[in-house]
Amino acid sequence: MSNNIINQGATPFCIATITSPLSNLTGDGTIETLICDTVLLGSGYNTSTGVFTAPLSGDYLAVVTFDFTGVSSTNTPCISKIVATSGIFQDKEFNSGNSRLSTGQLIGPSSLVPVYMDLGDELSVTFQIFGTPKVVGLGTSTIFSIMRFA
Amino acid sequence: MTNLCNTNIQPYILSSLALVNNVTGNGTVYTTLWDLVHYQNNLTISGSGVMTCNVGGIFLFCIRPEASNVTSSSASSAIYNLVTTLRTIKFSAMNIGAWRSQASLAQLSGYAIAQLQTGDTAYITIQISGTTQTIGLNSVSQLSVMRIF
Numbered sequence: 001m002s003n004n005i006i007n008q009g010a011t012p013f014c015i016a017t018i019t020s021p022l023s024n025l026t027g028d029g030t031i032e033t034l035i036c037d038t039v040l041l042g043s044g045y046n047t048s049t050g051v052f053t054a055p056l057s058g059d060y061l062a063v064v065t066f067d068f069t070g071v072s073s074t075n076t077p078c079i080s081k082i083v084a085t086s087g088i089f090q091d092k093e094f095n096s097g098n099s100r101l102s103t104g105q106l107i108g109p110s111s112l113v114p115v116y117m118d119l120g121d122e123l124s125v126t127f128q129i130f131g132t133p134k135v136v137g138l139g140t141s142t143i144f145s146i147m148r149f150a
Numbered sequence: 151m152t153n154l155c156n157t158n159i160q161p162y163i164l165s166s167l168a169l170v171n172n173v174t175g176n177g178t179v180y181t182t183l184w185d186l187v188h189y190q191n192n193l194t195i196s197g198s199g200v201m202t203c204n205v206g207g208i209f210l211f212c213i214r215p216e217a218s219n220v221t222s223s224s225a226s227s228a229i230y231n232l233v234t235t236l237r238t239i240k241f242s243a244m245n246i247g248a249w250r251s252q253a254s255l256a257q258l259s260g261y262a263i264a265q266l267q268t269g270d271t272a273y274i275t276i277q278i279s280g281t282t283q284t285i286g287l288n289s290v291s292q293l294s295v296m297r298i299f
Contacts, residue, residue, distance in 0.1 A: 011299045013208055015263060040237075041208075041265055061210065061298075063261045065241055098248040101227045107243035108230075112212070112261040141240040145263035147208060149298050 012055050013147035014042035018067075023137035026129045027075060033083075034064070034125040036144050045144070051124045052146050054117035059150040064091075064125050065110040067141035071100040075131040078106075082113045085121035089113050096129050107141050117148075162296040163195055164188045167287050171219075174278045175285035182215060182274045184293050193295060200273045203266035205297065211264060212294040213241065213274055216257040218286045220250040226280030232262050235270035246278060255288065263298075 016036035025032045035050035045052045054060065062082055078096035082089040091111040100106040115123060125144060129136050165184035173180040183199040195201045203209075211232055228246035232239040241260030250256040266272060274293065278285050 011208075013263070013299075015265070061263075063210075063263050065239075065260070065262070067240070067243075095248075099244045101243055101245060105243055107240055109244075109259060110241050110261040141243070143239060143262070147210075147263060147298055 011148055012042070012044055014045045014052060015040045015143065015145045016045045016047070017144070018138055018140055018142045021069065021137060021139050023070065024134050025137050026127065026134060027070065027132040027136035028134045029128055029130045030134055031126050031128045034127060034142070034144060036142065049124070051122045054119060054121045054123070056148060057118045058116070058148045060115050060117050060123070060146055060148050062113045062115060062123060063110060063145040065108055065141070065143050066127060067139035068096065068106040068129070069104060069137045069139045070135045071096050071104050071106045071129070072132055073097045075100070075129050075136065078127070078129045080111060080125065080127040082111070082115065082123065083126055084115045084117065084123040086116055089115070097131065105139065162294070163190050163193050163201065164294050165195060165292070167289055167291040169286065169289045171286035172283050173286055174276055174283060175281045176283045177277060177279040178283055179275050179277045182276060182287065182291070182293070193297065200271050201295065203268060203270045203272070206267040206270070207265070207297045207299055209264055209266050210296050210298055211262045213260045214257060214293070215274070215276060215291040216255055216288040217246060217278065218255055218288045219284050220246055220254050220256045221281065222247050227278065228256070228258060229277045230258060230260055231275045232260070232264065232272065233275060234264050234266060234272040236265060239264060247280070
């Protein structure tokens with residue numbers, strides 16, 4: 001078999017989302033782990049813990065889009081991080097109160113982070129928003145994806 | 151052989167927009183016309199902005215539309231979707247007025263991983279509300295799509 005051949009069945013990837021909206025996760029600075037309840041495609045993601053475990057060593061690409069709900073004008077920083085065995089990558093810090101819609105919804109900006117993972121390494125996503133009581137939740141447009149690309 | 155692909159012929163697109171004016175702002179849903187295709191390989195894009203997948207797989211979409219003429223009065227919402235045959239992925243729902251620069255420009259990047267089967271289509275829609283139909287898209291806007299496997 002020549003080089004440049006990829007076996008799709010063996011290429012790790014996973015796409016997961018939230019099908020039941022979650023409320024009162026943060027807003028008061030609480031650091032929450034993103035836990036998607038449904039795997040749309042692929043495998044390796046634990047819907048109880050929000051942790052993806054690498055079935056093969058390699059370079060992975062993690063893509064996350066949050067669908068925050070209940071965001072108000074007094075919510076200030078929103079911080080999200082990719083937490084991997086190999087390190088913690090702070091990916092976003094922005095003013096969620098200014099960026100929200102009048103409905104309190106805020107989708108994006110998306111994150112795209114390349115991470116090297118050894119076999120068995122774990123990766124999860126955390127988020128925190130400050131400025132109000134714990135009233136910020138997550139909606140059904142939240143999506144977490146990861147795939148090995150090299 | 152099933153489930154095998156040659157990385158030398160991975161389908162991809164890198165394209166950008168010609169400047170367009172007055173396409174949204176009043177809630178009109180605009181399908182972006184990626185009419186300047188710099189590279190295209192086994193993933194075609196039509197003049198109406200619709201991509202058609204010729205080899206199914208898992209694709210990475212990198213979307214960087216830059217809205218122009220974004221004033222504070224158009225601050226209500228910007229909703230950007232990636233619409234595929236299988237699923238619509240909303241990659242932005244934000245107050246674009248708060249993101250605009252002094253030049254009244256606002257670039258919201260979005261990323262998505264999506265599955266496309268052979269023959270599936272995908273396109274990007276942009277809907278901005280809160281003003282009249284005076285918002286356009288700048289030519290620095292770009293779309294990159296790559297089949298990962």
